[in-house]
Amino acid sequence: MKKKEHLISMTVENKFGVLARVAGLFSARGFNIDSLSVAETEDTGVSHMNITVKGDEKILEQIIKQLNKLIDIIKVQDLTSYDCLERELILVRLSAVNRANIMKIVEIFGSQVVDVGQKSVVIELIGDSHKIEMTLKLLRPFGIKEIIRTGKVGIRKEGEK
């Protein structure tokens, strides 16, 4: 059975030990962390973290409960349980050989070419998992030379507040 991916959103104190502790908690329980991002918020004392993980739902619930008890963790939510917006930004370097075909795909998906060289082109993809995966599927045959992903971030829709 394919395990469902969960997008966990956390507000934490901006202390560096927090990252290691959170990461340790997931990995100690056998959760594969597919992506993680942490950045400052408008309040310099507070950071925000997004983590995508796959694993058993019951164990995940336990982890979230444990996280909520930690002193440096302000709030934890499994966004997957709510109606939320999910986004990722990806930079992809492709061989320039098939530039014309690449441009067609880029146009269809409303993506952007952000660097053009003699040997390679760099494309900026933005969207939810579905759009990103569809675009990458079409781009892969042209030879992905480099891929830089931010990891997924998400925000709840207002109706769900």
Place this chain on the structure above:
Amino acid sequence: MKKKEHLISMTVENKFGVLARVAGLFSARGFNIDSLSVAETEDTGVSHMNITVKGDEKILEQIIKQLNKLIDIIKVQDLTSYDCLERELILVRLSAVNRANIMKIVEIFGSQVVDVGQKSVVIELIGDSHKIEMTLKLLRPFGIKEIIRTGKVGIRKEGEK
């Protein structure tokens, strides 16, 4: 003196201990990590990490040398030393009270409104530091209720390969 921000790009083995070790190395030497993102690449055994840090340049050089020696680290680059493309994606929730004015700013900067509610609007901002900071500066007076940042990611331009 304001310390210059560095964007460090790393290719690493997809083992979770790596994240904690890398993070520990920076914090042990007094580096403030402003953002960190880690995500899979096309090769499931390999992850890519982006870190933005501020701190002494000489110590940073030492850290990079040390990182390059670690067995699970495939490649480390300080992108700030090269001509590179830098991007960040941000989701910002603002009070809906000033919706008309917010829309004008969004239009000028080519941003997107991704959720509209009775109480709040969510905007998606994408760009380099300069564009992001300019847009946020104009949006702040309208009341930022929530901000979710991916952290900066970067890629070298071809001429610099």
